[in-house]
Amino acid sequence: MNEEEIRARIRAGRDFLRMPEHEEDYQTDQQLKKPQPPLVKEAVSDIRIPLPVDYQSLPIDNDFLHIINSRSSHRVYTDEEISLLELSYLLWCSQGVKGIRGRAYATLRTVPCGGARHEFETYLYIRKVEGLQPGCYHYLPLSHELEFLKEMPEDFVSPSLEGQAWARKASVIFYYSFVAYRAEWRYGIHAHRMVPADAGHVTENLYLAATSIGLGGCAIGAVDGKLCDEAFGLDGEEEFIFYAFPLGTVRESDQQKELDFYAFVREQGL
Ligand SMILES: Cc1cc2nc3c(=O)[nH]c(=O)nc-3n(C[C@H](O)[C@H](O)[C@H](O)COP(=O)(O)O)c2cc1C
Numbered sequence: 001m002n003e004e005e006i007r008a009r010i011r012a013g014r015d016f017l018r019m020p021e022h023e024e025d026y027q028t029d030q031q032l033k034k035p036q037p038p039l040v041k042e043a044v045s046d047i048r049i050p051l052p053v054d055y056q057s058l059p060i061d062n063d064f065l066h067i068i069n070s071r072s073s074h075r076v077y078t079d080e081e082i083s084l085l086e087l088s089y090l091l092w093c094s095q096g097v098k099g100i101r102g103r104a105y106a107t108l109r110t111v112p113c114g115g116a117r118h119e120f121e122t123y124l125y126i127r128k129v130e131g132l133q134p135g136c137y138h139y140l141p142l143s144h145e146l147e148f149l150k151e152m153p154e155d156f157v158s159p160s161l162e163g164q165a166w167a168r169k170a171s172v173i174f175y176y177s178f179v180a181y182r183a184e185w186r187y188g189i190h191a192h193r194m195v196p197a198d199a200g201h202v203t204e205n206l207y208l209a210a211t212s213i214g215l216g217g218c219a220i221g222a223v224d225g226k227l228c229d230e231a232f233g234l235d236g237e238e239e240f241i242f243y244a245f246p247l248g249t250v251r252e253s254d255q256q257k258e259l260d261f262y263a264f265v266r267e268q269g270l
Contacts (some may be wrong), residue, residue, distance in 0.1 A: 074216025077248030
């Protein structure tokens with residue numbers, strides 16, 4: 001890429017995030033009264049796993065400030081199984097549906113979202129979760145269930161995250177897709193600016209929920225979109241994976257190994 005092309009790409013990136021000036025003669029599909037797309041993606045598999053919801057039995061840290069202060073990214077996992085209840089809690093905290101606005105206008109969830117569009121779907125690559133066979137799954141937020149999609153060998157994980165091999169010991173990897181028209185119906189050409197902010201709420205809740213039950217994870221922007229889309233059966237245009245979050249069991253004594261990820265900061269005197 002030459003200097004000019006790089007500058008053009010950077011400008012396009014900035015324009016993407018900038019609030020545009022008022023566009024004359026433009027109406028979104030919602031304003032044009034076009035039919036609203038579904039609030040969630042329908043299940044495609046007959047293999048459903050209801051998720052337990054008795055979170056009282058989890059050892060949840062109730063000290064909110066302690067959770068806030070101790071949240072950090074974890075990339076060193078002890079490679080153990082997590083329980084189905086823990087997974088259920090993490091899904092609930094990050095994308096759980098608490099209610100419906102209107103007859104079927106929007107889902108209200110445990111996270112905020114521009115226009116309550118909730119334009120994401122949560123896919124999972126499960127390695128080590130109690131009672132579940134390893135493979136690809138999809139979260140069904142309206143019924144709080146998982147559906148099993150297909151088997152997938154473990155060597156999918158590292159390339160799906162652009163070679164971030166440390167994630168191979170995660171118990172589960174969350175992959176988030178963007179369902180484009182769910183946001184575009186309401187916000188049209190302005191929809192995409194909202195997405196990074198919306199996604200940040202989802203994974204921050206996931207970080208905090210994991211911290212509150214002694215698990216650890218790390219948000220991941222570097223994903224191999226094509227590989228992920230193939231794995232979860234997405235068309236890559238109307239719906240595509242853009243964000244991920246490996247999560248696993250962690251222990252205090254691995255703190256130094258965590259810090260070693262940033263050894264370059266010390267070495268380069270940054
Ligand atoms: C949007 C986003 C993308 C990220 N992508 C990666 C990534 O691809 N690889 C990685 O190791 N960490 C990634 N991180 C984690 C950040 O490096 C981490 O949050 C940052 O270094 C601050 O550390 P802390 O989370 O422990 O406070 C990402 C975080 C966010 C929010």
